[in-house]
Ligand SMILES: NC(=O)C1=CN([C@@H]2O[C@H](COP(=O)(O)OP(=O)(O)OC[C@H]3O[C@@H](n4cnc5c(N)ncnc54)[C@H](O)[C@@H]3O)[C@@H](O)[C@H]2O)[C@@H](O)CC1
Ligand SMILES: Nc1ncnc2c1ncn2[C@@H]1O[C@H](COP(=O)(O)OP(=O)(O)O)[C@@H](O)[C@H]1O
């Protein structure tokens with residue numbers, strides 16, 4: 001099995017210059033669901049990344065305790081109470097891409113919300129399943145909905161989802177489990193690997209300066225923002241993974257740790273570079 005490194009050429013094929021005759025409706029509707037009373041920061045970081053990645057319209061469905069903090073950080077986000085079941089279903093139905101899980105919690109409340117998302121999501125929509133949502137799928141053996149599924153587990157979450165202990169997570173074992181689960185699997189670690197349809201890609205970048213809470217929440221938001229606006233879903237995932245760690249690598253030249261929110265602020269500059277014609 002050959003492992004394909006993600007290349008900058010792949011990113012240039014995905015991140016196209018924006019057309020003059022376009023508007024926010026052109027760049028997709030992103031809905032993010034998560035952030036219970038304990039983990040508000042996770043959904044705020046995911047939302048921040050989604051907006052800096054260029055999603056046309058972003059709505060965050062979260063615990064009401066997080067609304068003021070989110071609005072203070074990101075007034076660009078619309079916000080809905082995650083206890084409002086009717087509104088949650090309406091916003092999931094209307095989304096281009098949905099991110100569910102950052103800071104959602106794996107209790108009964110999280111489970112009820114995840115089940116509502118699974119009930120209404122449909123085939124043409126991208127559904128990114130991250131963090132607590134991965135745990136809930138694994139613990140409750142939930143039936144997966146028909147949608148363009150993207151899972152973003154770290155190695156411990158992958159162990160729970162696939163049943164493969166971390167020490168036995170070889171390429172062959174991972175690909176076999178990925179084929180069974182379906183969709184795109186982003187296995188996050190040093191040199192993150194992405195499995196899709198029997199193919200395996202590897203991220204050449206990444207640094208231990210990224211080993212801080214919220215880094216994966218930020219990646220989930222980026223994948224949401226990229227898939228909301230770029231039709232090539234696999235290409236959008238590869239581009240998000242690559243840019244996420246490329247920014248961190250660049251910042252880590254002069255910094256011992258890189259914060260997730262610092263990455264988000266850099267995203268538009270990097271996207272711009274990949275959208276321009278290559279000069280050399
Ligand atoms: N500020 C916040 O609100 C934050 C909320 N978070 C949320 O907290 C919930 C629980 O997620 P966690 O991931 O913390 O908890 P988990 O219990 O799922 O996993 C974390 C543990 O897994 C182990 N592990 C093994 N291999 C790993 C790897 N390659 N990468 C990362 N961890 C690895 C580590 O020892 C780590 O303590 C999620 O919903 C998440 O989104 C976290 O993102 C942290 C920040
Ligand atoms: N040593 C490392 N090298 C490269 N990337 C790392 C390293 N440690 C963490 N990361 C990256 O940081 C992110 C961590 O994701 P995750 O554990 O889900 O964070 P959280 O849930 O706290 O937001 C992943 O994208 C992972 O690849």
Ligand SMILES: [Mg+2]
Pocket residue numbers: 130131154216217
């Ligand atoms: Mg995570």
